Amino acid sequence: MTEEFSRTGILIGEEGLNRLAGCSVMVFGVGGVGSHCIEALARCGVGRLILVDSDTVSASNINRQAVAYQDTIGLPKTDVMKEIIRRIHPSIEVCTIDQFVLPENFDGLMEHIPGHFLPLDFVIDAVDTVSAKLAIAQYCHLHSIPLISSMGTGNKLHPELFEIADIYSTSVCPLCRIMRRECKARKLPGLKVLYSRETPRKPAAAVDETKGGRPVPGSISFVPPAAGLMIAGEVIRSLLGLD
Numbered sequence: 001m002t003e004e005f006s007r008t009g010i011l012i013g014e015e016g017l018n019r020l021a022g023c024s025v026m027v028f029g030v031g032g033v034g035s036h037c038i039e040a041l042a043r044c045g046v047g048r049l050i051l052v053d054s055d056t057v058s059a060s061n062i063n064r065q066a067v068a069y070q071d072t073i074g075l076p077k078t079d080v081m082k083e084i085i086r087r088i089h090p091s092i093e094v095c096t097i098d099q100f101v102l103p104e105n106f107d108g109l110m111e112h113i114p115g116h117f118l119p120l121d122f123v124i125d126a127v128d129t130v131s132a133k134l135a136i137a138q139y140c141h142l143h144s145i146p147l148i149s150s151m152g153t154g155n156k157l158h159p160e161l162f163e164i165a166d167i168y169s170t171s172v173c174p175l176c177r178i179m180r181r182e183c184k185a186r187k188l189p190g191l192k193v194l195y196s197r198e199t200p201r202k203p204a205a206a207v208d209e210t211k212g213g214r215p216v217p218g219s220i221s222f223v224p225p226a227a228g229l230m231i232a233g234e235v236i237r238s239l240l241g242l243d
Contacts, residue, residue: 004089005045016240017045023121023239026050026113028101028136030077032224033150033231034126035066040232042085046239048093048117049085051078052109054100064224093117101132106139122235125149126228130175134182137191146238148231151175151195154217159226161198164234167191172199194231 009017023046027038030053041049055077061068067080078096085092097112099105113120123145125136133149140147148164152175167183170176173195183191200217207215237243 021047024048027124028052029126032064033228036225036228037232042088050095052097103135106135123147148192153224155200
């Protein structure tokens with residue numbers, strides 16, 4: 001047991017540490033939720049991490065993303081995250097895929113994964129677009145890969161209202177409503193999600209920026225990271241058979 005993971009070993013034992021060191025986890029999205037989730041996975045000693053994101057760090061990311069600092073603005077998020085992981089523990093293997101996830105390029109994107117990272121033990125969806133979330137969900141269902149998908153974290157102030165549930169048991173969250181409908185249309189039997197029972201707040205200031213034709217949601221330092229940490233916890237417990 002290395003000193004870096006000695007405190008974790010007290011909790012999950014040598015066998016648990018060895019199990020995590022042999023796991024491959026793929027994370028789609030290195031933003032507010034994804035970056036904190038990835039950091040937590042690395043600090044638990046997950047041995048192989050595949051990071052997928054085509055975006056670069058912007059100044060507006062600094063309020064919530066683990067990759068965002070004044071001196072990382074303009075850099076690819078996957079590159080910054082890879083360096084953070086290296087600084088945590090150099091023995092963790094990292095594969096980066098700098099692509100935007102679309103249904104039509106998804107199979108090709110998955111072919112970028114090096115063979116020794118396979119099979120995948122878990123997939124985490126922390127992307128924003130519904131089409132990408134559905135492509136990920138369909139692929140994981142088809143290939144029997146455990147998956148957890150993050151729902152909306154924007155325009156919220158209460159991380160204590162996050163919970164993990166099946167998509168068909170969710171309520172309140174507008175993104176969940178869309179995903180329930182689309183999952184049902186695709187005959188997906190279920191989808192594990194992290195979502196919030198908090199009603200999204202109305203913006204307190206004018207919103208000029210748009211994303212995908214919709215106003216960019218407000219965010220704050222303690223909400224998306226809390227979601228990412230909860231997802232990491234769910235994944236770690238599942239990998240160890242503790243859920």
